[in-house]
Amino acid sequence: MPPAPVFPLLCPVCRDALQLGGGGARTLVCGAGHSFDASKQGYFNFLVGKGTVFEADSADMVAARFDFLSAGHYQPLADAIAELAAPALLATPGLRGVVLDAGTGTGHYLRAVLDRVSRDLAVTRDLSADPVPAVAIGLDISKFALRRGARMNPEALNVVGDVWQPLPVAENAVDVVTVVFAPRNAPEFARVLRPGGRLVVVTPRPGHLEEVAGLTGMLGIEPAKDERLAASLGQHFAPVETRDLDLALTLSPRDVANLAYMGPAxxxxxxxxxxALEAALPECTAVSARFRISVFEPIP
Incomplete structure (x- = not known):
């Protein structure tokens, strides 16, 4: 049997290292005795103390996102993220890479990364000897999202946590951090990434979903978004690569409703x-999705 993945986790209470405890893969324990049990759905809740002031996505919002992404509308985006993340996860032969998906949501994008690493590894070695392609941590503030994420990525360690708090991850322990339409805690991302690691960030570009944004009440694209992204990361990260991706979508009325309801709006x-809007929409609506995928490396 291959060795089980070792997750570089820190206790959210005392910041001591967490290890799998007496309950096997369903219990995490630190040296100080703080213990965390997995929920029946398979995720761990690391929200401690006062918790968070941010509103987590509801069960209905998560269900809308799951249905929309499961239909494959954003699969080219997931594939592009995986393509950019995989090299850093395969950089050291014989060792599993570590990926942190911050704001993992339903886990679709993390699934694409793990599947891409598996395919790349299959070219060079027998995966039956070690079927776990990478050590994966999925972090999200919504327990409803993690219920989906834990089923999507059962080999990952899925954690309910607040990205604006100190991340429950050891220093210099992660090869890739992915952030898809989620908050970006630059100091913490830089702390957990190894030198030469990658931060992969996805943001919308002007014109993203403009055909339906006004109709459905979705939030507009903030002006100077790229400048603010660079400014927010500039003290800790240097840009490496930028890739723009445009998708021409043909959406049903239910797809449009899910698209509106799955985001911050x-x-x-x-x-x-x-x-009512869904009922009034035509059978098919043409929608343009415009993404920017930005890759950064931590500044030494």
């Missing part, structure tokens, strides 16, 4: 009004 959208 879902916190305040009127479900009845959205249902």
């Amino acid at each position: 879902g916190h305040h959208l009127d479900r009845a009004a959205l249902a």
